[in-house]
Amino acid sequence: MTEGKAKAKWEPKQSDIDWQRNMLNMCSNGAIWGASCGIYHVDKKNKVLRRTLGGTDEETHERIIIVLEELGWTMGDECK
Numbered sequence: 726m727t728e729g730k731a732k733a734k735w736e737p738k739q740s741d742i743d744w745q746r747n748m749l750n751m752c753s754n755g756a757i758w759g760a761s762c763g764i765y766h767v768d769k770k771n772k773v774l775r776r777t778l779g780g781t782d783e784e785t786h787e788r789i790i791i792v793l794e795e796l797g798w799t800m801g802d803e804c805k
Contacts, residue, residue, distance in 0.1 A: 731773075737792050745792045762786040763804065775801035 752758060754769040762785040764778040772795055776786065788802045 730791070735788055735791060737788070738756060741792055742787070742795050745789065746796055749796070749798070762789065769799075772798040773794075773801050774798060774801060777803050779804040 742786075749767065749769070752767040752769070754767065756767040758767060759764045759780075761780050761782040762778045763780040763799070766775045766777055768775060774789070780786065793800055
């Protein structure tokens with residue numbers, strides 16, 4: 726990347742969107758889900774995935790936010 730140029734926004738593939746949708750559908754309301762990008766609390770009622778503990782993979786966390794937007798969900802981040 727050349728200095729001064731903005732980093733391009735990652736675009737999810739349909740498989741990324743489908744994977745996240747399926748994961749959320751499998752979780753019950755109040756479920757806890759974890760990965761290298763953090764520990765998350767699933768709030769299906771309000772369509773919010775809330776990160777309660779940060780992880781080591783911030784890039785994946787940012788990609789989850791993008792996919793959630795595609796699904797009509799939001800990210801709540803208690804780690805910032």
